[in-house]
Amino acid sequence: MKVTQTLWFEKDVEAAVRFYTGLVPGSSIQSVSTLPADSPSGPAGSVKLVAFTLGDQRYLAFEAGRLDPFNHSFSIMVECDTQAEIDRLWAALAEGGTIEHCGWLRDRWGLAWQIAPKRLGELINDADRAKAKRVAEAMLTMVKLDVAALEAAARG
Template sequence: MTRIIPSLWYAEKADEAAAFYASLLPDSYVETVTGLPADTPSGPAGSVKVVSFTLLGQPFMAIAAGPFESFNHAISFVIECDSQDEVDRLWDALSQGGQVEQCGWLKDRYGLSWQIVPKALGEMMKDPDRERAKRVAEAMLKMVKLDVSELKRAYEGG
C-alpha cells in the first residue's frame, strides 16, 4: 500500500524525541532505532540514527544526523483534543523546556512546532453563523493555551 510517512530531521536526540512523543499519545510507540552502518557526510558509521515510530496510529520517521535546517512553522503538527484536561496535559508536557506561543502553538524542547487545540474549536469555527465563528476566532487570537470554556463563552456571545 502506498502511504506518506512524515520524516523529521533532528540535529540530535531523534530517538529521545520519538520516545517522548509516544509516551504522551495513545496508539503510539517507537518501533526501531537503527544506526546507519556506513559513514555519511553527517558522521561515521553508527553515528546517524534512524528512528521509526508511530503517533496516534500514524507512522513517522526521524533521523538524528547533525545540524541541518531548523524546524519552523511551515511544517507543524496539530493535536485535536477531546477535552480541556487533554489540552492541559499535552500543553504542559510538550511546552516543558520549549517555548509557548499564541493561539495554542508551542515549540517543544526539540524545536518541533505543535498546535494543541480542542476539537470543539473546529466545530465552532465552522458554524454557518459567521458572527459566532468570528467571536470564537477573536477569542482564540487573544489566547496562548486554548481554553474551551472561554471559547464556548465567546461562541455563545458572553
C-alpha cells in the same frame, strides 16, 4: 502508497521520540536503527533512524547532526477532546520549550506544535458565521486554548 512525515534532529532523536510517543495515546515506536558502515551518509552509527507512529500518523525521525532548524513550515497539530488533555499535553511539551499564541508552542527540541480542542474546528465551521467569528476572535487572544472560553464566545 505509504506517506510518512520525516523529522531531522540534530541530537537526542530517541529521547524526543520516546517523549512524544509517551504523550499521545495510540503512539508507538516501530524501530530504532543506525546506518551501517557501508552507508554513503557518513561513518557507521553517525545517523540514527527512529520509525514511529504518533496517534494515527507515521513518522521517520533521524539524528544526523545540524541541518536546518525546525520551523512553522512543518508542525504537529493535536486535536484534543477535553481541556484536561490540552492541559496535560501543553504542560509536557512546553517544559523547556517556548510558548507562543493561539495554542502554539515549540518543544525543547524546537518542533512546533498546536494543541487544540476538537471543538474549535466545529465552532469555527459553524453555519452561524457571527458565532464562528466570535470564536476565532476569542482564540486569537489566547495562548493555551481554553474550551470553556471558546464555548462562551460562541454563545456571545
